[in-house]
Amino acid sequence: MEEYNATELEKIREEISESRKKRKTCITICGGTGCHAYGCLKVAQAFKDEIKNQGLQDSVDVRTTGCHGFCERGPIVVIQPKGVFYQRIKLEDIKEVIAETIVGKKIIDRLLYVDPRTQEKIVREKNVPFYKKQKRIIFGNNGFIDPTDIRDYIALDGYRALTKILFDMTLEEVIEEIIASGLRGRGGAGFLTGKKWEICHEVNSDVKYVICNADEGDPGAYMDRSLLEGNPHSVIEGMIIGAYAIGASEGYIYVRMEYPLAVKNVTLAIAEAKKLGLLGESILGSEFGFEIHVFRGAGAFVSGEETSLMASIEGKRAFPRQRPPFPAQEGLWGKPTNINNVETWANVPLIINKGAEWYSKIGTRGSKGTKIFSLVGKINNTGLVEVPMGMTLKEIIYDIGGGVKDNKKFKAVQTGGPSGGCIP
Structure with missing residues (x-):
């Protein structure tokens, strides 16, 4: 891959979109950790093999995506563009799906979700009660993107927000937009994200850091892990924007070793972004440079606390320290550091692309989004x-x-x- 400037990135986005219009049908298979346990990778490979055997590879795309969310019903297969939702797919179902639904344009009733309340068989993913009342502005693209292919993210406006802030916005304007959105940290404390950025921006220092806290240790919690597994570029883009706003040139994603798929996908995503000039020196031909490192945590529960996390990165025992000083003033290696969790970072590109006014209309008066x-x-x-x-x-x-x-x-x-x- 060659490095792109801003103009070339937009051109490649258009080319990707045009090339995919020729393949009108896309079979998406949930590739989250939950569906891995159900054998989704074997299902995906079997779909690819059968599509090739029938000579349909020029008109049908098969894509292993991030987590679709409905883990109870895996392996999940959604056939786009109509959003036909099939659940608990087995290897023996694949030939029938291709023959009946892909070629014959017919629905296979026995693979549909049945509403337990009404006994209605539901065809479209968007009409399944589990999805119907959700508002999936962050998690929605998980079902469309192959997390190992940066082109999927670019095709869905990926890195457009980065282009906007680098060439059309000042550091102060970026911070003002995040403040105006009302975005609060999603890690628990709920501090206003833009205000945290502003504090860090105002500290005079030659070195600053940004950190993504992906040390999700609560049993049963797997939101952050699934975002990193399924849409790592949204987090990376958010971190680059945050780094630009506060004046940082280096960042860390702190993720548990127990999440091997998240580690694998985010590491690959960083490498892909660097190849295209979206990370490293002179990002998209600008004067701004930024590097991201993946730090694998050992799994201590206390490492999720931000000062413990920084101690761990520094090679010390993960143990919290008193505040103040706060990390935004004196953090990693004593330098100003902006720490946000995975979900917070993933919100940032959306806010830049769609505007603070759009974002602030979602949620409540005190908590937006x-x-x-x-x-x-x-x-x-x-x-x-x-x-x-x-x-x-x-x-x-x-x-x-x-x-x-x-x-x-x-x-x-x-x-x-x-x-x-x-x-x-």
């Missing part, structure tokens, strides 16, 4: 859900989650993992 939750336990529809801030737990548990298994009485919901609490 959406939030991704892992829905687990004794519930009918387990998986990852993305909902607007302000949605009630009842809506999430019953309308999206399908209620308690076996119609048993609801007792309590635990939020925030072992460090959270139970709400009766």
Whole structure:
């Protein structure tokens, strides 16, 4: 791959989009960790082999994507552009899917999702109750992108926000846009992201850092991991934008060793971005340069706390320190450091592309945007859900989650993992 400037990036985006219009049908197979356990990679390879055997490779694309979210029903296959949703696909189903749905344009009823309340068989992914009440602005592209192919991300406006801030916005304007959006940190504290950036920007230092906290240690929580697995470039682009805003030239993604697929995909994504001139010196031909390193954490729960995480990167024992000084003032190796979690970084390109006004209309007065939750336990529809801030737990548990298994009485919901609490 050759390095691109801003004009060349837009040209290649158009070329990718045009070339994919010729392949009107795309079979997407969920490739998240959950579906790996169900054998999704064997399913994907079998689809590719059968498409090739039937000479359909010029008109049908087969793509292993990130997590679709509905982990209860894997392996999940969605046939685009119509969004035909097939669940729990087995190897013996593949020839039938190609013959009946791809070639014959017919629906296979037995592979459809059946609404347990109405017994209705649902054809389209968007009409499945699990997805219907979600607002998947961050997680939605997971179902379209092959995380190992940067062209998929570029085709869906990837790195367009980066081009915009490098050539059309000042550092101050970027920070003002993030402040105006109302984006709060998604790691738990809920501090205004733009204000954190502003503090770090105003500190006078020759060296600054940005860090992505992907040390997701709560049992049952796999939101950040799935974003890194399925759409790593959204996080990388967000980090580059944040680095530009505060004046950093180096960043770290701190991810657990227990998440091998996330480590693999984000490492590959960084390498691809560097080859295209989206990381490194003179990004897209600008005067701004930035490097990202992947740091593999050893799995200590305390490493998720930001000062412990920085100590770990420095080669010390992961142990929290008192604040102030805050990391934005004195962080990694004593230098100003901006730390945000995976989901926070993934919001940034959206805000730059669509505007703070658009983003601030989602959610509540005090909390803007959406939030991704892992829905687990004794519930009918387990998986990852993305909902607007302000949605009630009842809506999430019953309308999206399908209620308690076996119609048993609801007792309590635990939020925030072992460090959270139970709400009766």
